[in-house]
Amino acid sequence: MIIFLNIINYVTIDPLTNNYVTEDKRQIIFHGVNAVKKEFPYIPEINANKQDYNTTIIKKDIDFLKAHGFNMVRLGVMWPGVFPAQDQINTTYLDEMTKLVNTLGENGIYTQVDMHQDLLSAFTCGEGIPDWAVSYQREGIKNFPMPKYAEYERNTDTHYIDKKLCFSQGFANYYDSDLVGNMIECLYASDCNPFQSYTDPTAAPEKTLILREELIKFWVAVADNFKDNHFVIGYDLMNEPVAGNKNEHFDLWKNTTKFDETVLTPFYQAIMTAIWKVDTNHIIFFEPTIMAMAKPPGFPKNGPGSLVNIPSTSQSYAWHLYCMTVDSNGEPQMPEKLCSVVDDLWFEKRVKNGRELNLNGMVNEFGAVPNTDKFWPTLRHEIQLFGKEGMSWAYWAFKPFGDITTAFNEVEGLNEGLFNSNMTVQKEKVKILSHPYVQVCAGELSVNQFDFAKGTLTIKMKAGKVGEYSEVVVGSLWNGFGRGGKIIQGNTHIQRVDGKVLLHNIVEGEQVEIQLW
Numbered sequence: 001m002i003i004f005l006n007i008i009n010y011v012t013i014d015p016l017t018n019n020y021v022t023e024d025k026r027q028i029i030f031h032g033v034n035a036v037k038k039e040f041p042y043i044p045e046i047n048a049n050k051q052d053y054n055t056t057i058i059k060k061d062i063d064f065l066k067a068h069g070f071n072m073v074r075l076g077v078m079w080p081g082v083f084p085a086q087d088q089i090n091t092t093y094l095d096e097m098t099k100l101v102n103t104l105g106e107n108g109i110y111t112q113v114d115m116h117q118d119l120l121s122a123f124t125c126g127e128g129i130p131d132w133a134v135s136y137q138r139e140g141i142k143n144f145p146m147p148k149y150a151e152y153e154r155n156t157d158t159h160y161i162d163k164k165l166c167f168s169q170g171f172a173n174y175y176d177s178d179l180v181g182n183m184i185e186c187l188y189a190s191d192c193n194p195f196q197s198y199t200d201p202t203a204a205p206e207k208t209l210i211l212r213e214e215l216i217k218f219w220v221a222v223a224d225n226f227k228d229n230h231f232v233i234g235y236d237l238m239n240e241p242v243a244g245n246k247n248e249h250f251d252l253w254k255n256t257t258k259f260d261e262t263v264l265t266p267f268y269q270a271i272m273t274a275i276w277k278v279d280t281n282h283i284i285f286f287e288p289t290i291m292a293m294a295k296p297p298g299f300p301k302n303g304p305g306s307l308v309n310i311p312s313t314s315q316s317y318a319w320h321l322y323c324m325t326v327d328s329n330g331e332p333q334m335p336e337k338l339c340s341v342v343d344d345l346w347f348e349k350r351v352k353n354g355r356e357l358n359l360n361g362m363v364n365e366f367g368a369v370p371n372t373d374k375f376w377p378t379l380r381h382e383i384q385l386f387g388k389e390g391m392s393w394a395y396w397a398f399k400p401f402g403d404i405t406t407a408f409n410e411v412e413g414l415n416e417g418l419f420n421s422n423m424t425v426q427k428e429k430v431k432i433l434s435h436p437y438v439q440v441c442a443g444e445l446s447v448n449q450f451d452f453a454k455g456t457l458t459i460k461m462k463a464g465k466v467g468e469y470s471e472v473v474v475g476s477l478w479n480g481f482g483r484g485g486k487i488i489q490g491n492t493h494i495q496r497v498d499g500k501v502l503l504h505n506i507v508e509g510e511q512v513e514i515q516l517w
Contacts, residue, residue: 032110122160
């Protein structure tokens with residue numbers, strides 16, 4: 001009899017294969033979800049008595065994730081939550097986040113800690129940077145959202161913009177505003193005070209701080225908090241960086257290789273160095289600019305950290321894949337197959353980039369689709385792309401969590417999560433995402449691809465030590481899967497037990513191909 005225990009150890013990267021491995025040296029593949037509460041209190045409801053479709057991660061939610069084979073959450077640990085005021089760490093917030101991470105981990109679900117931002121600030125219809133660290137306007141910079149749109153009216157007390165006005169345009173369009181572009185350039189720079197006049201550096205600023213240094217303080221506090229936590233995979237340094245002020249520095253938007261090399265690399269190195277001083281246990285994830293399809297990466301081989309004595313086995317290349325051919329409603333343009341064609345181009349480019357960097361890779365955002373039939377072909381296609389390379393991924397998102405910067409922020413009742421507002425499950429979406437897959441491989445996995453039309457899982461791997469076994473997880477919507485199987489190449493013993501399919505190694509180093517149904 002085989003007994004499965006929810007035992008979690010540090011995840012590392014194997015130097016020979018670039019795969020994620022646990023302490024028993026078996027490869028682990030992550031199929032996860034995103035959970036980001038972008039506004040106050042910056043954390044999902046973890047102490048609620050009742051599960052809801054929007055805000056909670058309580059025991060029933062965690063049981064749901066387990067039942068459907070998910071083993072990772074990309075969790076937004078938000079900068080304003082950690083630092084509600086300058087140099088004041090909210091230890092209660094970190095304690096509550098740790099409680100959530102530990103509860104997930106005790107149930108076999110890892111956490112990737114995400115410094116999430118979209119449009120950087122609540123002052124610019126987004127989130128990410130605390131209000132105390134930036135201003136709603138800057139002398140010498142056009143007011144938001146100029147020049148893309150006419151200036152928006154603000155609340156005279158909070159300086160926030162009414163959400164209905166924010167939602168009048170797709171959030172990504174606001175990256176074309178000067179204020180957002182200038183703010184992100186200030187964050188990248190080593191010496192920028194966002195309260196300093198942009199055109200008159202001799203003028204006295206209303207507040208003195210260096211924005212990047214404040215971000216580094218955030219990451220040091222977070223890393224120090226989680227440094228000994230086995231349930232944490234690592235840290236995603238910044239969600240979806242863009243190439244600064246598009247109107248002033250369009251050359252960097254066009255030449256993303258140059259942007260990676262001259263801007264993102266030193267920015268990431270500064271944060272990585274600070275994290276590494278307090279935590280060498282966890283993987284540091286870094287993302288390319290979201291527009292970098294046409295150009296090769298400008299990061300150094302073995303990652304930005306390689307130039308500051310951080311090994312490649314402690315760095316991972318994280319990126320996002322979304323349908324880029326959508327209309328103003330966020331829906332695939334006709335012909336709908338065009339979405340998959342463009343996805344293929346993005347995917348192949350990103351995979352190639354990761355190989356050029358000699359780094360492990362993860363797709364830690366994709367999807368963001370409502371519960372409508374027209375999205376299922378694209379979602380299935382993206383899942384099959386990931387499986388072709390045996391990649392780890394995280395769907396956006398587990399629940400809406402009141403999302404303010406996304407395509408379907410509950411307009412007309414649509415949401416990108418896994419539940420409807422009446423708490424019924426978005427069944428087809430969940431079934432696609434929870435397809436059977438190899439979650440733990442006793443060897444080296446190369447293909448982990450599910451064919452939705454045939455209901456078959458194709459597995460290609462190099463077998464590890466004799467006596468060890470790989471585990472195929474079968475979610476509850478796929479009960480009965482694994483009753484059939486065929487060994488196409490090599491040797492293995494197939495065993496179905498307790499909602500899993502086990503693949504026992506027979507010949508070490510042998511190439512094995514298996515099909516299950």
